Amino acid sequence: MDGPAVKSTRSCHGTTPPERPRLVAYPFADTHVDEIDHAVLQLLYQGFSAKEIAQQVEISHRTVEHRIERMKARIGARTISQLVALSIASGLTGKIPGS
16 A cells, blocks of 8 residues: 555655744834824724725725735734734724824
């Protein structure tokens, strides 16, 4: 019984298992979030879409989408849901400091 399944099983022995991905990112203390990004985050937390956020903040929906993409890149998120979760975990509450 030396079929392909047996050969592939044998070739796996002795190799190290793949590294597990981090489940929660570390806080990003140096991440700068300006006033508009704070507003965008707050509205994302409330479940608004990019078009709805654009109407609330009175900017183009494409601008909102670009800001979301930049925030995702800075914080290391791949999706909006992950951006929301990681920004909360990082202490970015979507509230402007002092307000």
